């Protein structure tokens with residue numbers, strides 16, 4: 619029997635840690651037929667070639683992974699079109715973001731980011747000892763880059779630009795990003811979080827790599843969780859100028875990407891697999907168009923999504939609507955008092971959600 623009368627724990631937590639908002643995970647399915655559209659996951663299960671790489675790697679897990687993930691970094695560098703020294707991998711791009719912040723933020727430095735945006739941002743900033751400065755997202759769900767540039771002070775160390783913005787969906791445009799970067803001092807780090815890059819079809823979206831080439835204070839943050847369908851294995855990466863990349867690498871968790879994850883990611887980047895995976899992304903983009911067209915026909919006016927989700931700014935009705943969706947067998951992601959995010963999933967799941975959305979009109 620465990621001792622239930624253990625002495626009181628008086629170890630103080632850091633104030634920033636004690637004050638952290640709890641991360642609310644996407645809802646998980648229980649028994650019965652439930653469509654999970656709550657976490658922006660890829661609905662396709664792994665390709666056979668990726669699955670066999672996973673199975674093979676599973677037989678080798680008594681060994682440590684390659685600490686610097688040399689082969690994966692090489693594959694990613696080739697994929698992006700940069701030098702390997704410009705790529706840093708981590709246990710999902712959320713972890714990589716944490717390492718980026720740890721590499722540059724001193725206690726009390728300001729980190730500017732849009733809100734509402736990715737719910738991991740306030741947590742990552744607080745854990746790094748930074749001070750969050752949030753800038754409201756415009757009513758149409760687009761980032762207000764001029765306001766974000768105006769929020770930069772001489773205490774600002776980092777600006778986070780989420781494009782497409784999670785959970786609202788729109789991308790920033792190349793021209794407005796150029797104007798923003800011209801307005802921000804060159805010693806302020808600008809993180810372009812491109813988690814949904816492969817889903818973007820807007821011709822006005824920026825070319826992240828070209829932006830990085832012109833602006834060495836930019837870091838690109840990318841992931842294999844969404845388009846590549848490896849959310850459960852945790853592989854994200856940063857692309858940066860070499861000196862910055864070395865700093866990010868220096869604070870990264872040792873062996874932060876497991877051997878199985880490295881092998882799965884390498885298999886996913888192989889030309890044939892990549893072609894198949896990007897065809898799946900095309901199918902999801904087509905589904906996105908079908909869903910947004912149907913929603914427009916139902917009379918919804920929603921932000922223009924370039925990601926694998928749709929945003930419903932429902933305000934105070936959000937929580938009740940989410941419960942109705944759950945009751946109808948569709949799990950969605952509510953942000954209480956603000957809105958609902960609904961991922962694009964398999965055709966049947968999207969149809970089930972469209973029926974729910976119709977009932978809300």
Ligand SMILES: *Cc1c(COP(=O)(O)O)cnc(C)c1O
Nearest residue numbers: 710711712736784813841843854
């Ligand atoms: C999903 C997502 C990520 C990726 O997270 P991983 O840790 O790589 O799974 C990063 N940024 C945003 C905005 C996201 O929505």
